[in-house]
Amino acid sequence: MIVQLLIFIISLGLGFYLAKLVSGKKAxxxxxxxxxxxxxxxxxxxxxxxxxxxxxxxxxxxFQVKIIFVYGLLLGIIIQGLTYKDFYYVFFQKDKYPF
Known part of the structure; x- marks a missing residue:
């Protein structure tokens, strides 16, 4: 149980870091x-x-994937993506994007 939690936390941090590394610096x-x-x-x-x-x-x-590392990695990517100011611009008019 402790090992799984540790794997999850490490993979969450890794997902966040990798997403930050390859994503744009600002919105x-x-x-x-x-x-x-x-x-x-x-x-x-x-x-x-x-x-x-x-x-x-x-x-x-x-699909009931049992690999805890995958869940941590994906959650880290999701959390990092939600740190941008424009994260909610998913479907919008072309002339309404302010960034």
């Missing part, structure tokens, strides 16, 4: 990996890395 800035932005008429769908991580986390839960 709206490009990171090492390019952002996916999908144009839909006058709107943009922007699946941030925290949203992709959340979807992956839900899939892991649905």
């Amino acid at each position: 709206g800035q490009a990171g090492v990996l390019p952002s996916w932005r999908i144009n839909i008429k006058n709107y943009i769908f922007w699946p941030h890395h925290w949203l992709i991580g959340l979807i992956e986390l839900v899939v892991c839960l649905l």
Whole structure:
């Protein structure tokens, strides 16, 4: 039990650190990996890395993945993504993005 908790905490920190390493330094800035932005008429769908991580986390839960390291890593990525000021800009009008 203690070992699993330790693995979870270490993987959470690693996920946060790796996401910070490859993501943009500020809201709206490009990171090492390019952002996916999908144009839909006058709107943009922007699946941030925290949203992709959340979807992956839900899939892991649905398939009952038993690897605690994966959960910590994904949760670290999600938490890091939520630190940006623009984390809630997922589906918005093209002219409404302030960053």
